[in-house]
Amino acid sequence: MRHALVFFCLFSINVVFAADPLPSWNAGPAKDAIINYVKCATNDGCPLYVTPQERIAVFDNDGTLWSEQPAYFQLLFALDRVRALADQHPEWKTEQPFKAVLENDFKTIAASGKAGLLKIMAVTHTGMTTDEFEKTVRNWIKTARHPEKQVPYTKLVFQPMLELLNFLRANGFKTYIVSGGGIDFLRVWTEDVYGIPPEQVIGSSIKVKLEQRDGKPVLVRQAEIDLIDDKEGKPVGIHRYIGRAPVMAFGNSDGDLQMLQWTDRRENTLKALVHHTDAKREYAYDRESHIGQLDQALKEAQAKGWTVIDMQRDWKRIYPAPTPDN
Amino acid sequence: MRHALVFFCLFSINVVFAADPLPSWNAGPAKDAIINYVKCATNDGCPLYVTPQERIAVFDNDGTLWSEQPAYFQLLFALDRVRALADQHPEWKTEQPFKAVLENDFKTIAASGKAGLLKIMAVTHTGMTTDEFEKTVRNWIKTARHPEKQVPYTKLVFQPMLELLNFLRANGFKTYIVSGGGIDFLRVWTEDVYGIPPEQVIGSSIKVKLEQRDGKPVLVRQAEIDLIDDKEGKPVGIHRYIGRAPVMAFGNSDGDLQMLQWTDRRENTLKALVHHTDAKREYAYDRESHIGQLDQALKEAQAKGWTVIDMQRDWKRIYPAPTPDN
Ligand SMILES: [Ca+2]
Numbered sequence: 252m253r254h255a256l257v258f259f260c261l262f263s264i265n266v267v268f269a270a271d272p273l274p275s276w277n278a279g280p281a282k283d284a285i286i287n288y289v290k291c292a293t294n295d296g297c298p299l300y301v302t303p304q305e306r307i308a309v310f311d312n313d314g315t316l317w318s319e320q321p322a323y324f325q326l327l328f329a330l331d332r333v334r335a336l337a338d339q340h341p342e343w344k345t346e347q348p349f350k351a352v353l354e355n356d357f358k359t360i361a362a363s364g365k366a367g368l369l370k371i372m373a374v375t376h377t378g379m380t381t382d383e384f385e386k387t388v389r390n391w392i393k394t395a396r397h398p399e400k401q402v403p404y405t406k407l408v409f410q411p412m413l414e415l416l417n418f419l420r421a422n423g424f425k426t427y428i429v430s431g432g433g434i435d436f437l438r439v440w441t442e443d444v445y446g447i448p449p450e451q452v453i454g455s456s457i458k459v460k461l462e463q464r465d466g467k468p469v470l471v472r473q474a475e476i477d478l479i480d481d482k483e484g485k486p487v488g489i490h491r492y493i494g495r496a497p498v499m500a501f502g503n504s505d506g507d508l509q510m511l512q513w514t515d516r517r518e519n520t521l522k523a524l525v526h527h528t529d530a531k532r533e534y535a536y537d538r539e540s541h542i543g544q545l546d547q548a549l550k551e552a553q554a555k556g557w558t559v560i561d562m563q564r565d566w567k568r569i570y571p572a573p574t575p576d577n
Numbered sequence: 578m579r580h581a582l583v584f585f586c587l588f589s590i591n592v593v594f595a596a597d598p599l600p601s602w603n604a605g606p607a608k609d610a611i612i613n614y615v616k617c618a619t620n621d622g623c624p625l626y627v628t629p630q631e632r633i634a635v636f637d638n639d640g641t642l643w644s645e646q647p648a649y650f651q652l653l654f655a656l657d658r659v660r661a662l663a664d665q666h667p668e669w670k671t672e673q674p675f676k677a678v679l680e681n682d683f684k685t686i687a688a689s690g691k692a693g694l695l696k697i698m699a700v701t702h703t704g705m706t707t708d709e710f711e712k713t714v715r716n717w718i719k720t721a722r723h724p725e726k727q728v729p730y731t732k733l734v735f736q737p738m739l740e741l742l743n744f745l746r747a748n749g750f751k752t753y754i755v756s757g758g759g760i761d762f763l764r765v766w767t768e769d770v771y772g773i774p775p776e777q778v779i780g781s782s783i784k785v786k787l788e789q790r791d792g793k794p795v796l797v798r799q800a801e802i803d804l805i806d807d808k809e810g811k812p813v814g815i816h817r818y819i820g821r822a823p824v825m826a827f828g829n830s831d832g833d834l835q836m837l838q839w840t841d842r843r844e845n846t847l848k849a850l851v852h853h854t855d856a857k858r859e860y861a862y863d864r865e866s867h868i869g870q871l872d873q874a875l876k877e878a879q880a881k882g883w884t885v886i887d888m889q890r891d892w893k894r895i896y897p898a899p900t901p902d903n
Pocket residue numbers: 311312313314315502503504506543
């Protein structure tokens with residue numbers, strides 16, 4: 252009996268110390284910074300101790316939790332929707348920017364600028380009920396394939412970040428998405444893919460309006476911006492949805508700078524940037540990129556000693572291992 | 578050893594069955610409806626079973642979780658703020674509706690209508706940072722006294738509803754406030770008083786704007802409405818903040834009707850109204866009241882068999898027992 256107990260205790264200790272909560276992360280300063288922060292934040296004898304209800308960790312999505320090249324995936328969703336709706340809109344054969352979308356003329360789409368993008372977003376994201384939109388996204392995320400990698404978009408999430416989300420939740424952190432992407436686009440699949448429920452997703456939004464259809468209330472998506480959850484909008488979104496400041500913040504671009512600064516207001520917080528340095532396994536871009544531009548935020552991270560996660564150096568693998576069913 | 582085990586098991590069984598999760602509720606249809614709903618919602622063999630992640634329960638605040646007479650408590654906060662700020666505003670001695678507030682002339686305040694109310698709200702709720710506003714509310718909620726009952730406002734929460742909140746949380750429900758009151762007013766004290774953290778409080782809001790002060794980011798409260806979380810705004814607020822429909826909803830007035838209808842969209846949900854019928858222990862009002870008017874919602878509840886909680890009949894006590902420190 253005594254021997255069995257001793258054995259059991261030794262075994263437990265081995266398990267606790269041997270298990271690496273971040274197996275896809277290489278040893279190095281980024282991994283150390285995260286693990287040391289969490290160890291201290293959850294130890295009430297530590298100067299960085301954070302009470303359980305204050306353990307809020309916020310994550311940008313595009314480029315931080317999943318890839319964002321060759322274009323934001325939600326834009327690729329919108330282009331797919333234009334193609335799917337084209338039969339109902341014969342006028343699109345001659346009307347820009349829809350003509351360009353149908354002809355895969357990306358130069359003309361890009362040249363249509365913000366006005367063109369808004370036209371595409373209006374026809375693909377507004378006018379329907381929230382139920383209808385959710386159903387459309389659910390179907391797309393299940394069936395669509397990334398144009399270059401030829402896999403479902405949800406296979407292009409970062410395995411090291413999935414481990415980080417789980418590690419934080421196992422230590423009592425509430426994990427939030429704070430994305431420039433659309434809140435109603437994200438909420439459909441974030442629970443399955445990241446373990447983040449809809450009520451912990453913050454994103455850009457449009458206004459919705461209550462109407463009665465067939466005697467039942469529905470919410471109809473309006474062509475009117477509610478919140479742009481990017482740059483200075485990120486602290487606004489955090490205040491609106493969470494009502495208190497996070498203690499950990501992860502981003503990858505200048506659009507996250509204000510979120511990291513907002514997190515930096517209080518002491519004993521961790522701010523981190525994912526730096527896309529891996530052209531071979533993912534994509535490499537920063538200062539010059541039109542998507543996920545990283546310039547000012549990287550300078551400020553270096554000046555202030557924030558954590559910079561170098562994808563090539565810090566991550567053993569980028570994407571989850573293929574599972575038998577795909 | 579065997580005797581000890583048998584004794585222990587019997588004891589456990591007794592505890593489980595003897596403990597009444599809602600001791601301040603009288604036996605009757607309202608208590609039965611709630612307990613039966615929760616029992617079935619948490620039993621996966623039951624037709625009303627609800628998965629843990631869908632166990633969302635929403636509560637109106639004014640008149641549902643605490644009293645709202647002789648006026649919404651947030652309005653009484655605003656009047657207290659006008660009095661506190663009067664020294665810095667000598668012009669208020671002659672300017673309405675401030676003059677009326679300073680002279681306790683409630684007839685003139687009421688006669689100033691919506692325009693007057695907006696003036697009072699603007700000077701007391703906007704222009705400061707979110708940190709400053711939070712500090713002001715925190716101090717007021719600690720020190721202010723209800724004009725009739727002469728106790729702190731937080732002593733005027735309903736003991737039966739506190740028990741209900743705890744009972745639901747013990748059964749895996751996430752409890753939310755969905756209030757017409759101000760979200761930033763509520764979030765300061767709901768965690769201490771109701772056990773509801775800031776991120777589970779939905780309410781009316783104004784816009785905030787990111788600014789730099791002394792080299793640090795702050796959010797400044799703007800004189801511009803963001804969301805009126807009342808009537809048709811309640812489903813909008815629920816969609817915005819939670820992103821999925823609740824399965825239990827509790828209100829007390831016509832302002833909650835759309836929230837109850839929204840909850841009623843799916844099967845196997847519980848909708849309930851608190852009916853203020855107890856002039857002796859609290860207040861009695863419904864169809865004719867200017868505060869918390871309850872007319873259409875009561876008719877619909879009766880027609881559709883929603884639960885009506887009759888305060889006089891269903892509640893053994895209204896407020897929490899006085900504690901030694903007050
Ligand atoms: Ca990003």
